[in-house]
């Protein structure tokens with residue numbers, strides 16, 4: 141059977157996506173126009189948060205979030221070593237210190253019991269915040285992190301890049317969307333092409349906190365405000381007028397240019413319209429993987445099939461992972477490994493982290509493999525991937 145290459149993730153671009161972008165190209169604004177506000181509104185409504193702030197990418201979202209939460213020199217933040225490096229890097233951008241805590245090997249999420257132990261082993265006030273990750277799309281039980289954070293006065297920044305559309309039931313039995321701001325102070329998303337919603341590059345911060353929202357709006361554009369009500373300078377104009385002229389703006393913080401363009405936002409809006417459909421397809425793919433592998437003894441562990449999982453990744457933990465990876469490549473099935481533990485990256489080693497510091501994450505890394513999962517994966521391709529995995533272990 142001759143097949144085209146099957147990556148682990150791939151964007152879907154429809155004719156209506158293309159039309160939406162073309163319409164923006166023909167419009168008056170390429171950036172800072174109406175598409176940004178429309179995308180923010182649509183995204184906030186999809187996630188169920190009060191506010192959404194569109195930014196240049198997920199990394200910028202993490203950076204601005206960390207700044208707005210007050211991370212600075214000496215601030216200690218707890219996070220998981222099982223994520224993309226951008227998550228912990230954001231703390232370092234602000235001069236803060238990353239304190240890794242290991243994962244729970246069952247869920248692959250930051251282990252709340254270990255986080256509690258870490259916090260309780262130090263004087264109160266040692267740690268300022270926690271960054272849990274909805275890793276692979278598995279929803280963090282954020283109400284539990286909120287309760288812990290409140291006990292010790294910590295903030296929570298949720299890295300929801302893998303979980304748009306993910307849900308969990310809180311302690312009241314109420315369904316909560318990942319990143320909806322009901323428990324975490326801020327949440328962030330990415331619109332890189334491998335993520336659920338593609339803008340090329342793009343990111344979003346969601347929150348229910350008006351103060352943080354206003355801070356973030358300013359930080360996104362150089363720390364500048366155009367809002368008359370916020371001006372701090374007192375201006376004396378010639379002619380005796382004491383008022384701000386029409387052109388007047390103020391830079392009140394040191395911010396950045398982390399804006400998204402209207403071109404990207406129009407693609408995001410169009411993609412968001414089929415987010416539910418795409419998520420359903422991901423769930424169907426996950427279910428079939430789960431059923432196909434659940435009785436196989438070469439599988440040590442696989443992604444669970446649970447309600448609320450957003451299935452950004454479908455992960456197996458297997459014997460002879462390298463052999464499987466190489467074997468599948470021969471058939472142009474390009475699996476991936478998510479992720480090499482952050483604390484063992486040379487830069488983090490230079491900060492003092494070493495092998496053995498995070499045993500659960502390190503064990504997981506040694507046998508994990510992420511299978512193709514994306515909305516345009518055909519049934520034929522999907523079956524081909526499953527058959528080849530089984531045939532590798534039966535040969």
Ligand SMILES: *Cc1c(COP(=O)(O)O)cnc(C)c1O
Pocket residue numbers: 197198199200223224226227273299301302329330331332342343
């Ligand atoms: C993709 C990703 C990021 C970074 O997003 P970019 O848009 O690529 O900057 C951060 N955290 C996680 C978990 C991600 O998957």
